[in-house]
Amino acid sequence: MAKKGNEAPGKGFSEQLLRWDREQNRRQMPWKGEKDPYKIWLSEIILQQTRVEHGVSYYNEFVRNFPDIKKLANASEEKIFKLWEGLGYYSRCRNLIATARSIALERNGVFPKTYEEIVTLKGVGPYTAAAISSFAFNLPYAVVDGNVFRVLARIFGIDTPTDSTEGKKYFAQLANELIDKKKAGAYNQAIMDFGAMICKPVPHCDQCVFNKSCYALLNKKINELPVKEKKISIKKRWFYYLLIEHNNQLAIRQRTAKDIWQQLYEFPMIENTQDLEQDGILARAEKQNWFIRGKYEVVTQSPVYKQQLSHQLIAGKFIHIRVKNKPAQADWQWVNETGLGKFAFPRVINQFLQKAREQSLF
DNA sequence: GACCCGTGGAG
DNA sequence: TCTCCAAGGGT
Numbered sequence: 001m002a003k004k005g006n007e008a009p010g011k012g013f014s015e016q017l018l019r020w021d022r023e024q025n026r027r028q029m030p031w032k033g034e035k036d037p038y039k040i041w042l043s044e045i046i047l048q049q050t051r052v053e054h055g056v057s058y059y060n061e062f063v064r065n066f067p068d069i070k071k072l073a074n075a076s077e078e079k080i081f082k083l084w085e086g087l088g089y090y091s092r093c094r095n096l097i098a099t100a101r102s103i104a105l106e107r108n109g110v111f112p113k114t115y116e117e118i119v120t121l122k123g124v125g126p127y128t129a130a131a132i133s134s135f136a137f138n139l140p141y142a143v144v145d146g147n148v149f150r151v152l153a154r155i156f157g158i159d160t161p162t163d164s165t166e167g168k169k170y171f172a173q174l175a176n177e178l179i180d181k182k183k184a185g186a187y188n189q190a191i192m193d194f195g196a197m198i199c200k201p202v203p204h205c206d207q208c209v210f211n212k213s214c215y216a217l218l219n220k221k222i223n224e225l226p227v228k229e230k231k232i233s234i235k236k237r238w239f240y241y242l243l244i245e246h247n248n249q250l251a252i253r254q255r256t257a258k259d260i261w262q263q264l265y266e267f268p269m270i271e272n273t274q275d276l277e278q279d280g281i282l283a284r285a286e287k288q289n290w291f292i293r294g295k296y297e298v299v300t301q302s303p304v305y306k307q308q309l310s311h312q313l314i315a316g317k318f319i320h321i322r323v324k325n326k327p328a329q330a331d332w333q334w335v336n337e338t339g340l341g342k343f344a345f346p347r348v349i350n351q352f353l354q355k356a357r358e359q360s361l362f
Numbered sequence: 363g364a365c366c367c368g369t370g371g372a373g
Numbered sequence: 374t375c376t377c378c379a380a381g382g383g384t
Contacts, residue, residue: 013382026379043380044380044381046380047379047380047381047382048379048380048381048382049367049368049369049378049379049380049381049382050368050369050370050371050379050381051370051371051372051378051379052379052380053371054368054369054370054371054379055380079380081379082379086368086369087368087369088367088369088370089367089368089369089381089382090364090367090368091367091382091383092367092382094383095382095383101382105383122382122383123381124382125376125382126382127380127381128380131380143380145379145380145381146378146379146380146381147380148380164363164380165363173382181371188380192380196379196380197382199371201373201378201379202372202373203376226374228377230364230365232365232366240384249380258366259367260366260367260368261366261367261368302368307368307369308368308369308370309363309367309369310366310367310369311364311366311367311368312367312368314378346368347368347369348371
């Protein structure tokens, strides 16, 4: 099944990689060379499935606000989520908070020093545990991320799908054979830098130190490797947000369901599996006693704002409504425009708010 | 093992 | 416009 191509790992791989790192790698990042496991952990959580350029400013702000893990553990969830706002994958933020608090309370703020302990932390899997272990403590655990899949698949000609169980196991084993155990941190950093700078999705083979031996280059399979097998299906959802205004304040609520954007805030929202006319939206809102027929006015309705998620396409519409009587919904908070700034919202809402402010609708 | 979870840049 | 996917992990 799995064609392994150029099988012999080649003793020279890690030596060549580390030489490239010493002589040609100019990549700089705020956390590079960092030895504080807290900051390494923080950077790794932020960077999961996230481009370095996107994560850098978030990392700097987190370090500025929370220089050590106890500061983070003692901060309010509201504040931490506000700093995370816009990064996506908000379960990372929830796990970040849980882990910070458990280390602060149960370990007096001292970060664990073994791979086995580190990998048990919430939000820390094999990749992140290997990264922290090797960067902070120089322990010999090879990282396997998207860069490593790409580099190894191409150089050694491995077409086992990276998103299969067999593939994950095979790449992890190969990576742990290749790693220079005495320079684990440097090796792990080097292979990821190499994947990000040279062996990119569209690679710079002319600058590659492996271009005399790379399986993919020699066999014209650059665009075929690595292999991924699963395709995702996109579900479409319609979100009708109601900007319910009373006494210059708007109602917001926190999302608590096991769904996208859990723990972020939103305006009271009617969801539908297909497009819905304004009358239908208002009827459903009335049925939930959000406002009473005849006792409100519709101020405006926005155009459609679309947001593409990894598995869903959200179509959001915003209907501004002024009510005469203040609805009594237990899970609503009433905030003025300034107050909105304290809460973390999904992108689609922030895009609307930005546009609304530009047009001074508030 | 299959599916879910955000956002933005590149080509 | 559309597809891919990026320092993955949880359920």
